[in-house]
Amino acid sequence: xxxxxxxxxxxxxxxxxxxxxxxxxxxxxxxxxxxxxxxxxxxxxxxxxxxxxxxxxxxxxxxxxxxxxxxxxxxxxxxxxxxxxxxxxxxxxxxxxxxxxxxxxxxxxxxxxxxxxxxxxxxxxxxxxxxxxxxxxxxxxxxxxxxxxxxxxxxxxxxxxxxxxxxxxxxxxxxxxxxxxxxxxxxxxxxxxxxxxxxxxxxxxxxxxxxxxxxxxxxxxxxxxxxxxxxxxxxxxxxxxxxxxxxxxxxxxxxxxxxxxx
Numbered sequence: 001x002x003x004x005x006x007x008x009x010x011x012x013x014x015x016x017x018x019x020x021x022x023x024x025x026x027x028x029x030x031x032x033x034x035x036x037x038x039x040x041x042x043x044x045x046x047x048x049x050x051x052x053x054x055x056x057x058x059x060x061x062x063x064x065x066x067x068x069x070x071x072x073x074x075x076x077x078x079x080x081x082x083x084x085x086x087x088x089x090x091x092x093x094x095x096x097x098x099x100x101x102x103x104x105x106x107x108x109x110x111x112x113x114x115x116x117x118x119x120x121x122x123x124x125x126x127x128x129x130x131x132x133x134x135x136x137x138x139x140x141x142x143x144x145x146x147x148x149x150x151x152x153x154x155x156x157x158x159x160x161x162x163x164x165x166x167x168x169x170x171x172x173x174x175x176x177x178x179x180x181x182x183x184x185x186x187x188x189x190x191x192x193x194x195x196x197x198x199x200x201x202x203x204x205x206x207x208x209x210x211x212x213x214x215x216x217x218x219x220x221x222x223x224x225x226x227x228x229x230x231x232x233x234x235x236x237x238x239x240x241x242x243x244x245x246x247x248x249x250x251x252x253x254x255x256x257x258x259x260x261x262x
Contacts, residue, residue, distance in 0.1 A: 003064075005119055012123055015118025016049040031135070040140065216254065218254070226251070
C-alpha cells in the first residue's frame with residue numbers, strides 16, 4: 001500500500017494505492033470536506049488505507065510513504081510531538097492487530113508518485129478518471145486538540161501562487177507568467193535560479209542536482225519546524241546540521257536556507 005496526503009487552495013485530499021502480489025491495482029481518492037493540517041492529512045490517509053485493506057480481507061501488508069515523520073512515528077522510532085499525533089499513532093497500533101503481518105517503510109518521493117497523483121486529484125477536486133474509487137470524508141478520525149486549532153489555515157498556505165511574501169513567489173511567478181522582479185540584477189538572479197525549478201499543479205518543486213528527484217519547496221518557517229521535528233524525534237542532541245538537512249531533503253522537502261537554519 002502506497003499513500004499520500006495533499007493540501008491545496010481548493011481543499012485537502014489523499015490517495016491510496018493497493019497493489020497485489022500479482023500486480024493488480026486498486027486506486028482510492030479521499031476528499032476531506034473539512035480543514036486539517038498536513039500531518040493530519042497524512043495520518044487520515046494511512047488510517048483509511050488500512051481500513052480499506054482490512055475490508056478487503058488483506059492480512060499481510062507492506063505500507064510505503066515518503067514522509068519520514070509519519071513512518072518513523074508509527075514505527076516508534078520517533079516520539080510524537082503533539083497529543084494529536086499520539087492519538088493517531090494509537091489508532092494505527094489498534095489496527096495492526098487486524099493483520100497477520102504489517103510493516104511500514106519509508107521510500108523516496110519518486111517511488112510514491114502514483115499515490116501523490118491520486119492525492120492531488122482529491123485535493124484539487126479535479127475530474128477523476130474511470131476505475132478510481134472516490135470517498136468524501138466529513139470529519140476527522142480523531143478530535144482536534146485546542147492547541148492545534150491554528151492548523152486549519154494550512155490549505156491556504158499550500159498554494160504558492162497566493163503567497164506574496166515568500167522566497168518561492170518570484171520563481172513561481174516567473175515560471176508561470178514570465179514576469180521578473182525589479183531591479184534587473186534581482187531579475188537576473190531569479191532567472192538563473194529558476195532553471196532547476198518546476199511548477200506542478202500550482203506547487204513549486206526543485207530538482208535535486210545529484211539524483212534528479214523533485215523536492216517540494218516549502219516556506220522557511222515550515223522548514224525550521226521540520227528540522228525541529230527531525231532533531232527532537234530521531235537524532236536528539238547528537239545530530240549534526242548535515243544530518244538534519246540530509247534527512248529533510250531525503251524526505252522530499254527543500255528551502256534555500258536549510259543549512260543556515262540547521
